Amino acid sequence: xxxxxxxxxxxxxxxxNNIRNMCVIAHVDHGKSTLTDSLIAEAxxxxxxxxxxxxxxxxxxxEQQRCITIKSTGVSxxxxxxxxxxxxxxxxxxxxxxxxxxxxxxxxxSEVTAALRVSxxxxxxxxxxxxxxxxxxxxxxQALTERIRPVLMVNKMDRQLLxxxxxxEELYQSVSxxxx
Numbered sequence: 001x002x003x004x005x006x007x008x009x010x011x012x013x014x015x016x017n018n019i020r021n022m023c024v025i026a027h028v029d030h031g032k033s034t035l036t037d038s039l040i041a042e043a044x045x046x047x048x049x050x051x052x053x054x055x056x057x058x059x060x061x062x063e064q065q066r067c068i069t070i071k072s073t074g075v076s077x078x079x080x081x082x083x084x085x086x087x088x089x090x091x092x093x094x095x096x097x098x099x100x101x102x103x104x105x106x107x108x109x110s111e112v113t114a115a116l117r118v119s120x121x122x123x124x125x126x127x128x129x130x131x132x133x134x135x136x137x138x139x140x141x142q143a144l145t146e147r148i149r150p151v152l153m154v155n156k157m158d159r160q161l162l163x164x165x166x167x168x169e170e171l172y173q174s175v176s177x178x179x180x
Contacts, residue, residue, distance in 0.1 A: 004078030026125035
């Protein structure tokens with residue numbers, strides 16, 4: 001069930017300080033589209049059970065067939081934050097988050113650049129097992145060149161426990177290396 005109405009979205013569109021434009025960037029197969037699906041599910045646009053397999057922002061037939069993002073695609077999400085966490089310049093606690101899912105493959109880096117140029121911030125997704133890869137560094141460099149604020153999101157933590165079967169200390173050391 002959708003957690004917002006068209007009227008709520010229209011009202012927020014008049015409050016420029018309550019609009020955030022975010023881009024999801026990462027190396028190929030680190031989980032950008034799955035993260036995007038999860039955020040879309042949280043907004044009630046798709047069922048939570050479909051998050052990850054829906055590939056909501058992969059709208060082209062070739063993207064669905066190849067299971068990769070080729071074109072950057074945006075979706076608008078409604079989000080309310082607790083009143084005590086509202087930034088000083090905001091008008092109320094309701095926000096419109098325009099989220100852009102961008103490609104991770106190097107062949108489509110121009111799509112990443114275009115998405116970053118209309119964004120305020122970037123969610124940099126890193127696979128916890130694979131760590132920072134070449135394309136991760138490339139898209140992060142693109143973000144910093146465009147003066148975009150990056151936010152790190154370490155993804156696939158379950159792989160550390162289930163596949164590698166790391167104990168807590170090894171898990172801590174592995175995540176610390178990924179973040180560094």
